[in-house]
Amino acid sequence: MRTLQLGVSDLIVPRIALGCMRLSQDRAEALRTIRTALDAGITFFDHADIYQRGRAEETFAAIWEEAPHLRQSIYLESKCGIRVAGDTDPRAPFRYDFSYEHIISAVEGSLRRLKTDYLDVLLLHRPDALMEPEEVARAFDELHATGKVRWFGVSNHTPGQIQLLQRWVNQPLIANQLQLSLEHTNLIDEGIWMNRSDLPEPSRGEGTLDFCRLHNITIQAWSPLAGGRLGGRRPEHADPRLERTSAVVAEMAAEKGISPEAILVAWILRHPARILPIIGTMNPERIANACRADEIELTREEWYRLYEAGRGVRVP
Ligand SMILES: NC(=O)c1ccc[n+]([C@@H]2O[C@H](COP(=O)([O-])OP(=O)(O)OC[C@H]3O[C@@H](n4cnc5c(N)ncnc54)[C@H](OP(=O)(O)O)[C@@H]3O)[C@@H](O)[C@H]2O)c1
Secondary structure, rough: OOEEEOOOOOOEEOOOEEEEOOOOHHHHHHHHHEEEEEHOOEEEEEOOOOHHHHHHHHHHOHHHHHOHHHHHOOOOEEEEEEOOOOOOOOOOOEEEOOOOOHHHHHHHHHHHOOOOOOOEEEEEOOOOOOOOOOHHHHHHHHHHHHEEEEEEEEEOOOHHHHHHHHHHHOOOEEEEEEEOOOOOHHHHHHHHHHOOOOOOOOOOOOOHHHHHOOOEEEEEEEOOOOOEEEEEOOOOOHHHHHHHHHHHHHHHHHHHOOOOHHHHHHHHHOOOOEEEEEEEOOOHHHHHHHHHHHOOOOOHHHHHHHHHHHHHOOOO
């Protein structure tokens, strides 16, 4: 699989990653998923401390039992900063926490569950309204100096939030993980509907796409397969736009002899920002099929045809 460099880091990773949010708790099934990904060329795995309340990281670690040597050739990313309701006392709400203490203890928890000495990348999961950048900087310095985390980034952050953090944090922020798929095109819409009042739905992209390109921050696309809603899984409620988009995706997939998942991933890969899709399917066949996106290159016409279908209107 072709590779890309994560931001300004020395990490050269395959350009499709596997997200482990839905990793099966059945050990054999989980191992089958991970092995399929490795066979397809995926060596970059995205985690978070909260995925299945830590059990996704724990199950993933089973891979070392059969292949301990793999740690050197695998890139592990995890996230911290989201705290679930009731974790400290029954009245504690679902919340965000970028305090020094929480960042340090969350990373230590991830390392323990993943049975590893270091994370290749740590992301701050969702912006914390009470964030003190000095505290984040202190936590990152310590994690970096002790070798527990090699590189740092964010997820779901605006340009302003990134600038605020980067003003204090000594390490370069190399990634911003954001929702992007043919179903959820906000990041792209705002550039296309710039200064117009007829955007079909409001975009809250906040200039993030251009900002990340300008500052060499790799965008990682979460939910790139739109949760299956554009590839065969029926949405809960009838949605004509999804149906039309699925039809265009299916037609293009048939023309090219690949799967709808591969078209969805190829649509993201075609963007010149060198966006890294984090696919979340745990189905071995779908993983292998989605990775075939690496073999094709959509034309400009194909990319815009898919975009038009996804938006449900032609560009202005
Ligand atoms: N930073 C954040 O805030 C954030 C938020 C959400 C997710 N993420 C990351 O992004 C990763 C991917 O997210 P995601 O899982 O929502 O993304 P996704 O890749 O868009 O969706 C995967 C889901 O769609 C299903 N699916 C895909 N194609 C299908 C098809 N043709 N038919 C039926 N079902 C199909 C999969 O089921 P099967 O397994 O059965 O194929 C799976 O449940 C996560 O694992 C996580 O690492 C990050």
